[in-house]
Amino acid sequence: AQRVTQPEKLLSVFKGAPVELKCNYSYSGSPELFWYVQYSRQRLQLLLRHISRESIKGFTADLNKGETSFHLKKPFAQEEDSAMYYCALQPDSWGKLQFGAGTQVVVTP
Amino acid sequence: GAGVSQSPRYKVAKRGQDVALRCDPISGHVSLFWYQQALGQGPEFLTYFQNEAQLDKSGLPSDRFFAERPEGSVSTLKIQRTQQEDSAVYLCASSSPKSGSWDEQFFGPGTRLTVL
Numbered sequence: 554a555q556r557v558t559q560p561e562k563l564l565s566v567f568k569g570a571p572v573e574l575k576c577n578y579s580y581s582g583s584p585e586l587f588w589y590v591q592y593s594r595q596r597l598q599l600l601l602r603h604i605s606r607e608s609i610k611g612f613t614a615d616l617n618k619g620e621t622s623f624h625l626k627k628p629f630a631q632e633e634d635s636a637m638y639y640c641a642l643q644p645d646s647w648g649k650l651q652f653g654a655g656t657q658v659v660v661t662p
Numbered sequence: 663g664a665g666v667s668q669s670p671r672y673k674v675a676k677r678g679q680d681v682a683l684r685c686d687p688i689s690g691h692v693s694l695f696w697y698q699q700a701l702g703q704g705p706e707f708l709t710y711f712q713n714e715a716q717l718d719k720s721g722l723p724s725d726r727f728f729a730e731r732p733e734g735s736v737s738t739l740k741i742q743r744t745q746q747e748d749s750a751v752y753l754c755a756s757s758s759p760k761s762g763s764w765d766e767q768f769f770g771p772g773t774r775l776t777v778l
Contacts, residue, residue, distance in 0.1 A: 557704075559704075596665075596666075596769050596770065596771050596772070597705070597753065597769040598768075598769065599766045599767075602766070639704050639705075641704075648710065648718070649695060649707035649710055649718065649721070650695075650697075650705070650707065650755075650767060651707070652697075652704030652705050652706070653704050654703055655703075655704050
């Protein structure tokens, strides 16, 4: 069965410090991986997806098929990065998203 | 343009009542998804529509849950005889998948259902 694991419920970092959110998945095929973000009082929105190979708001994520991981990284955290982050797996191009439980990031000045 | 909208934003129901939650997707979006998000958890898939066809309802937790999208635009999620465990935020998302592409799902603000 497919599964997405985010081991950290809460990550507290200082402004300017690096931040890494862990995401591990289990799936027998080749899924697409996403990171979604939810800022305070806002709706869930796409941050980045593996297939685009983009860097959004300074965040990058590398797919490691050997370790089945898709960790999200940013070298210098900003206060506006404080939010809830969800890793998600999509097995089919049209299909449902399987989300992890989320990691709350708090960036303190 | 307008994003995905949902109504009501908040709903309080007494145990045993029926509720109906509405989703207005982005105009022209073919695909529509419903998710349930319990407190402290990530969203969990409930059901998926492509136009008016319900192609996947594997996530519906019981036969008390029913969804429809009769004209391929607005969708309604109905929960009959609500139970306390139905308390959650119900999210709707829409997308316009192109053949062979992985398209972004756009989420609504959610409906927070509290069953007393």
